[in-house]
Amino acid sequence: MTDTSVLLSFLLFCVVMTGTPGPNNAMVLLAGARVGVWRAMPLVAGISVGVGLLLAALGLGLGTLLSAIPGFDVALRVVGAAYILWLAWKIASSGPLQVRDDDTAPMGFFGGVAFQWVNPKAWAVTISGVATYVPAEHHAQNVLLAAVILLLVSVPCVGIWAVGGATFRRLLMHPRYALLFNLSMALVLLVATLPALVQSIR
Numbered sequence: 245m246t247d248t249s250v251l252l253s254f255l256l257f258c259v260v261m262t263g264t265p266g267p268n269n270a271m272v273l274l275a276g277a278r279v280g281v282w283r284a285m286p287l288v289a290g291i292s293v294g295v296g297l298l299l300a301a302l303g304l305g306l307g308t309l310l311s312a313i314p315g316f317d318v319a320l321r322v323v324g325a326a327y328i329l330w331l332a333w334k335i336a337s338s339g340p341l342q343v344r345d346d347d348t349a350p351m352g353f354f355g356g357v358a359f360q361w362v363n364p365k366a367w368a369v370t371i372s373g374v375a376t377y378v379p380a381e382h383h384a385q386n387v388l389l390a391a392v393i394l395l396l397v398s399v400p401c402v403g404i405w406a407v408g409g410a411t412f413r414r415l416l417m418h419p420r421y422a423l424l425f426n427l428s429m430a431l432v433l434l435v436a437t438l439p440a441l442v443q444s445i446r
Contacts, residue, residue, distance in 0.1 A: 254377040258394050261373075262295070263401035266365040267331075270432045271351060272402055274335060274411025277416050277425070284406040290356020291402050296395030298360045299370035303378060303387035329434070336430035340422035370394075 254282045262268075275284035351359060360366040373394065378386045415421040 250377060250379075254373070254390065254393065255397065257373060257377065258397040259401055261365075261369040262394070262398045263404070265432050265435075267363050268295075268356075268359070268366070268402055269405040270335075270429050271331070271356075271359070272405040274429055275411040276406030277413050278409075280413070281403075281406045281410045285352065286353040287356045288399060288403045288406060289352050290351070290353035291360065292356075292395050292398035293353075294357035294360035295366050295370060295398055297357065298366055298393040299373060299394050300387055300391035302367075302370050304384060332430040332434050336426050337368070338426055340417055340419045351437070365444040382430075 272284060272288055272291070275287050373376050373390060374387065412425065414420075416425055
């Protein structure tokens with residue numbers, strides 16, 4: 245990935261794909277609202293490391309290996325969609341914000357890492373990123389470089405959603421605003437999940 249135009253295009257791709265609404269950012273927005281920006285940072289770091297590891301693993305051959313297993317892609321989409329649907333229900337029914345000193349983010353660092361393996365958007369980002377931007381020459385080196393770039397770009401692009409959540413924190417202590425926020429976040433998760441679910445049942 246030594247071509248400057250390809251590198252800049254990949255950077256823009258990473259910004260758009262990690263900064264736009266999806267399961268990761270909905271979870272971080274919720275975490276920022278419930279526990280504040282700093283205590284949401286382990287989740288942000290876990291998501292960033294998780295997408296980087298997923299890109300590296302798929303780019304270095306895991307994707308080819310898994311695609312050889314009959315029905316694996318369908319099973320992955322169904323499991324991922326089911327998990328996100330469950331998360332959407334938990335968010336929608338969570339009620340008004342109640343701030344306590346011992347609150348923790350809905351997922352921590354390791355939860356954020358593991359979540360990428362069932363996150364349809366993370367799979368779409370990493371697979372399309374490798375296929376589109378990583379040249380065949382020096383493939384392993386370029387895959388690892390792309391993984392590091394994706395990881396680093398993800399931190400601010402995902403982290404800004406924690407700031408957004410913290411901004412609305414006081415409003416979310418009121419039942420009416422909390423209900424609207426929780427339903428909106430659940431809807432974001434559903435909208436992000438539906439394309440993968442539709443593909444899996446075709």
